[in-house]
Amino acid sequence: MKYLLLIYADEKLEASTPKEEADAVMAEYFAFTEAIRKSGAYQGGEALHPTSAATTVRVRDGKTVTTHGPFAETKEQLGGYYMVDCANLDAAIEWAARIPGARYGSVEVRPIMEFN
Numbered sequence: 001m002k003y004l005l006l007i008y009a010d011e012k013l014e015a016s017t018p019k020e021e022a023d024a025v026m027a028e029y030f031a032f033t034e035a036i037r038k039s040g041a042y043q044g045g046e047a048l049h050p051t052s053a054a055t056t057v058r059v060r061d062g063k064t065v066t067t068h069g070p071f072a073e074t075k076e077q078l079g080g081y082y083m084v085d086c087a088n089l090d091a092a093i094e095w096a097a098r099i100p101g102a103r104y105g106s107v108e109v110r111p112i113m114e115f116n
Contacts, residue, residue: 002043002085002112003092006077009105011050028100036082036095045082076105085113 096107
């Protein structure tokens with residue numbers, strides 16, 4: 001079954017992290033990505049720009065309305081994701097727990113719907 005591992009963290013905290021510490025965390029992410037790729041579970045994944053670069057789109061009464069920035073103010077913001085193919089939820093949770101961001105933010109494990 002496929003799952004999205006959605007990585008949430010506090011963007012303000014990440015922006016204030018000293019460069020050496022941020023570089024060390026990125027090295028952990030590169031190692032994690034290599035491990036999950038080698039396992040065969042990796043289906044895709046990307047890091048996202050901060051929410052300040054986001055545009056929210058709504059259609060109301062047939063008109064497209066855009067708002068710059070995130071949809072809602074939250075303590076933690078979506079910063080990236082991995083898509084994995086795992087035997088079950090427990091296996092997906094094991095991978096999610098190995099994501100470096102799980103130590104200071106959170107990782108939401110969400111099953112992907114498959115339509116036949």
